[in-house]
Amino acid sequence: MQRTRFGDMACSIARTLDVIGEPWSPLILRNVMVGIGRFDQLQQSLGISRKVLTERLRWLVDNDVLERRQYSERPPRYEYALTVKGTELCDLLMVMVRWGDRWTAGEAGPPVLYRHHACGEIGHVELHCSVCDRPMDVTGIDILPGPGAAITT
Amino acid sequence: MQRTRFGDMACSIARTLDVIGEPWSPLILRNVMVGIGRFDQLQQSLGISRKVLTERLRWLVDNDVLERRQYSERPPRYEYALTVKGTELCDLLMVMVRWGDRWTAGEAGPPVLYRHHACGEIGHVELHCSVCDRPMDVTGIDILPGPGAAITT
DNA sequence: AGAGGTCGGTCTCTTCAAGGAACCCTCTCG
DNA sequence: CGAGAGGGTTCCTTGAAGAGACCGACCTCT
Numbered sequence: 001m002q003r004t005r006f007g008d009m010a011c012s013i014a015r016t017l018d019v020i021g022e023p024w025s026p027l028i029l030r031n032v033m034v035g036i037g038r039f040d041q042l043q044q045s046l047g048i049s050r051k052v053l054t055e056r057l058r059w060l061v062d063n064d065v066l067e068r069r070q071y072s073e074r075p076p077r078y079e080y081a082l083t084v085k086g087t088e089l090c091d092l093l094m095v096m097v098r099w100g101d102r103w104t105a106g107e108a109g110p111p112v113l114y115r116h117h118a119c120g121e122i123g124h125v126e127l128h129c130s131v132c133d134r135p136m137d138v139t140g141i142d143i144l145p146g147p148g149a150a151i152t153t
Numbered sequence: 154m155q156r157t158r159f160g161d162m163a164c165s166i167a168r169t170l171d172v173i174g175e176p177w178s179p180l181i182l183r184n185v186m187v188g189i190g191r192f193d194q195l196q197q198s199l200g201i202s203r204k205v206l207t208e209r210l211r212w213l214v215d216n217d218v219l220e221r222r223q224y225s226e227r228p229p230r231y232e233y234a235l236t237v238k239g240t241e242l243c244d245l246l247m248v249m250v251r252w253g254d255r256w257t258a259g260e261a262g263p264p265v266l267y268r269h270h271a272c273g274e275i276g277h278v279e280l281h282c283s284v285c286d287r288p289m290d291v292t293g294i295d296i297l298p299g300p301g302a303a304i305t306t
Numbered sequence: 307a308g309a310g311g312t313c314g315g316t317c318t319c320t321t322c323a324a325g326g327a328a329c330c331c332t333c334t335c336g
Numbered sequence: 337c338g339a340g341a342g343g344g345t346t347c348c349t350t351g352a353a354g355a356g357a358c359c360g361a362c363c364t365c366t
Contacts, residue, residue, distance in 0.1 A: 003351070004325075014180060014256060015182070016253040017179060023175075033291060048157075050355095050356085052354075065231070072228075075287065075312085075363065076361080077313065094291065097165040097169075099169050104172070108301030114295070116282045116287075117294060117295070125280040125289055127248070136239075140271060143267060146263040148262045190341050193342060201325090203326090229332080229342090310364090322354100324350085329337105330345075335340085
């Protein structure tokens with residue numbers, strides 16, 4: 001993947017990408033999210049090389065997005081599960097799904113649907129403002145420098 | 154970057170990644186979003202290789218996320234701007250920012266802030282259900298197969 | 307006891323993209 | 337005229353992705 005490390009940039013997007021920006025990482029996360037958390041399951045369901053899967057899982061565990069836990073003592077068997085940090089990354093996946101559904105799903109329609117427990121309906125995610133709860137997107141905001149800002153051109 | 158093409162998978166996450174999953178693409182988008190849309194500006198502000206920048210821009214234009222437009226006739230000068238499809242990708246960036254702020258910003262605090270026009274306050278994005286408008290995250294939904302689903306293990 | 311299967315990886319080899327840097331063409335300005 | 341900016345293209349080197357073989361611990365079946 002990239003050789004330029006994004007982790008040191010003064011940009012939350014870059015730092016997020018540093019954690020899950022490498023190819024396959026979001027798909028691994030998606031699978032763990034739906035309960036596919038064992039090495040062989042992941043490898044087969046994604047068609048990823050075992051070597052790369054090993055690297056990604058280790059990286060995600062080191063970055064506290066996944067945890068590796070032993071679910072069987074004898075024989076020793078492991079599975080990967082989301083941490084809290086990883087669970088919050090699923091927001092990102094749901095927004096990806098939404099965009100992919102809108103712009104790339106084609107005739108067949110969306111491959112998965114979400115049923116929201118709170119209302120029982122099939123819905124999708126929308127972005128709202130944390131302060132006023134009304135819809136929020138890039139056309140309705142001003143972008144201002146924050147405390148952690150570096151000088152940006 | 155990845156050699157496995159994600160575009161043909163029956164998964165909206167994979168198809169979204171096919172468009173903007175390559176390293177640098179989200180950062181290019183972010184810069185175009187804040188008005189840094191010229192080749193040299195992008196190259197300098199990101200520190201990306203000119204070759205890779207050329208490739209990414211061409212890919213994003215071909216995928217209708219950016220458009221290349223001439224803003225000066227003589228001398229011919231071009232800039233890149235978001236299409237509607239690209240503008241909607243900014244939702245994704247805002248969610249990335251939110252996660253990065255929460256989990257990677259450290260002491261310094263978030264590098265950018267959003268002021269929401271609707272309420273005038275500094276806020277961040279939250280995910281709400283499109284049907285009932287209440288908060289929605291991965292712990293509060295059932296994931297069901299949709300019309301475009303393939304058999305998933 | 308041996309054969310075969312599963313799980314969770316490691317190792318090796320090849321190919322192809324990222325990074326870096328030099329080069330190029332057109333146009334403008336002094 | 338030369339210098340400089342804008343917007344790339346070309347070339348070379350390095351290193352990650354992909355494919356697939358291999359491995360060791362453990363279980364089950366006969």
